[in-house]
Amino acid sequence: MILRELVLENFGPYRDRQVVDLTPGADQEMRPIILIGGMNGGGKTTFMDAIRLAFYGQRAQCSTRGSLSYADFLSQAVNNRSEGKTRIELAFEEVFDNQLVVFRITRSWQKGDGKDTLSIxxxxxxxxxLTNTWDEYIENLLPLGISNLFLFDGEQVKELAxxxxxxxxVKEAIQSLLGLELAEKLGEDLEVLVNRKRKQLANQTTLKTLETIEEKLNQQTAEYKQEKAQLTELEDKLNRARENYRLASENFISEGGKIASKRAQMEGKIKELKxxxxxxxxxxxxxxxxxxPLALITPLLQAAKQQGETELDYQQALITQEVLKKRDRALLDYIHQLAISATEVDKISAFLQQENQVIEEKLNPETPPYLRPEQDTINLLNTVLDHRLxxxxxxxxxxxxxxxxxxxEIDNSDREIANAASPEVYQKLEEAVKKAQNQRAEAQANYEAKRRYCNELEAKIKTTKQELERYSQEAIDERNNEHIIKSAGKVQKTLEQFKQKLTLKKLNKLEIEVTECFRYLLHKSDLVHRVSIDTHNxxxxxxxxDGKPIPKHRLSAGEKQLLAIAxxxxxxxxxxxxxxxxIDTPLGRLDSSHRHNLVERYFPSASHxxxxxxxxxxxxxxxxxxLQNQSAIAxxxxxxxxxxxxxTYVKTGYFFNEN
Structure with a gap:
């Protein structure tokens, strides 16, 4: 198997569509490693959970699930900011019908669905x-029991160490991985055979009792199968009722029913707005x-203001000119009386004329006065132009x-009301939603009642089986069953020997491999000569x-982790x-030398x-x-x-090689 691609869409912290190419390199040198960096809390555990969830769905042993039901776990896994579907896609290569093909597993759901949709x-x-039998197929390809031996994290290694x-x-996974469960399966088949022989050796009274119990069991089993089939039908009806309710609700909204239900509220709002x-x-x-309205003639007002100020200056100049002329005549008369020379008098007279010239210029405006405003009028005009307007x-x-x-806002509300359903249509839509809701509730109640009854039947069947086994054993004990017991004992003994030899053979090979791997990973190659594995636990x-045991506590924390990895x-x-x-968080508490050996020897060789x-x-x-020097990173x-x-979003390049 080769994982090709993982797509995360609105899953956990991964918003929108994130695509990760997982294909190992296959150039002149094998590049098996896909290196993914992330800080704590950045989505590494969610990344591993996505792989497990894609493979196993409801059976997946996701680290963030805890005691949550599958429906609650799916809702919790939806990205908080997303509004679309949550989707996980995992593509991998595998041989199928003697051909190398690419599988693509897709699981999608929305918050509140309570169930995912699987597509293969x-x-x-x-x-x-294959979609309908996926659980059986993946169990043959990568059994759930051994998945944690291939998809694991540093904490798991620490615990194992x-x-x-x-x-x-882990013990169950080891037995499954080594094929040791075969002997247990043979034991179960032997028990079935012994139970059949018990019935053959029982007397008529015992046989009749056994047949009565067996008939009771058959009736219960038949009824259970019938009820189970009805439960499946009720589940289908429930799913259809849920879908009908969803469609009715969507139709209610799309046909204007939701707007119609708020018509009075929206009309009141329009009235307030008007x-x-x-x-x-x-x-x-x-x-x-x-x-x-004076803003319409602002230029005229500005011109009137300017003309008024000019005319005020003109009026002021007239008054000033009369006053100065009287003063100048009086001043010159007084100067003549002082007997000042004529030259000096001419100079004073010329000076006064020069001073009066400024005033005379104001008395010759380009436009003759025509407004003749007062100062208060000009002040009022200034206030209007500068402030009030x-x-x-x-x-x-x-x-x-x-x-x-x-x-x-009024136009938008009018358009919404225009799209609202008429009272007659609204009533039909509302009735359709209520009908679908009632049907859903009825289907839910029928399903739950049938499910509880099936559980009760299952418990009764279990009790009847226990009764049959107990009575069969008691009845056979009354008979001379030496032949069957001896034969069964011989077979059980042979089976136990077979199991021991098979276990010993498998574990001997495993001991050799673990020893080789551990010595390969250790930087002190002379520390351990052999690793032994107990056949029972x-x-x-x-x-x-020298063949002497090495207490495990003598190993450092890092060496213990290397042993677990080996x-x-x-x-x-x-x-x-x-x-x-x-591997999530692969190096844990390892020191620099152990890190070096793990990076150099384990990561590039652990798998393809x-x-x-x-x-x-x-x-x-x-x-x-x-790792770069070894050309191990694909x-x-x-x-x-x-x-x-x-x-979280996925970016190409590791921490020290960001693009």
């Missing part, structure tokens, strides 16, 4: 049969009764703008070159499954495709250059998180 394309062609015995989910507009017009009329014009513009806005034991690596190699590996999601402190500049991205909007 094979080489861009829809495959409905600190435990002496792997946790139950009253406000009329008040504004009254105010404009009042303004028109004042000085505002500008103020009135500003107020006029504001009121006109407000009237335009009111009129636009898969506990790892370490031995030095264990996962060995499992992948023993399974012979060609699957990609995705390795997706690393790291912060800038885990795979820093040194580790990044180390693609590199950075998850850029915007703290203000709470959104």
């Amino acid at each position: 394309l094979v080489d861009d062609w829809p495959d409905r049969a 600190e435990l002496d015995v792997p946790p139950p989910p 009253a406000t507009a009329e008040t504004e017009r009254d105010s404009l009329r009042e303004m028109a009764a004042g000085v505002l 500008p103020s009135q014009l500003r107020e006029l513009n504001n009121k006109q703008e407000k009237l335009r806005e009111i009129q636009i 898969f506990r790892l034991s370490l031995f030095n070159p 264990f996962l690596w060995g499992l992948a190699r023993v399974s012979h499954r060609q699957l990609p590996i995705a 495709q390795v997706i690393l999601l790291s912060t800038d402190t885990e795979i820093g500049n040194v580790e990044y250059q180390q 693609h590199e991205y950075q998850l850029k998180y915007d703290g203000e909007t709470g959104e």
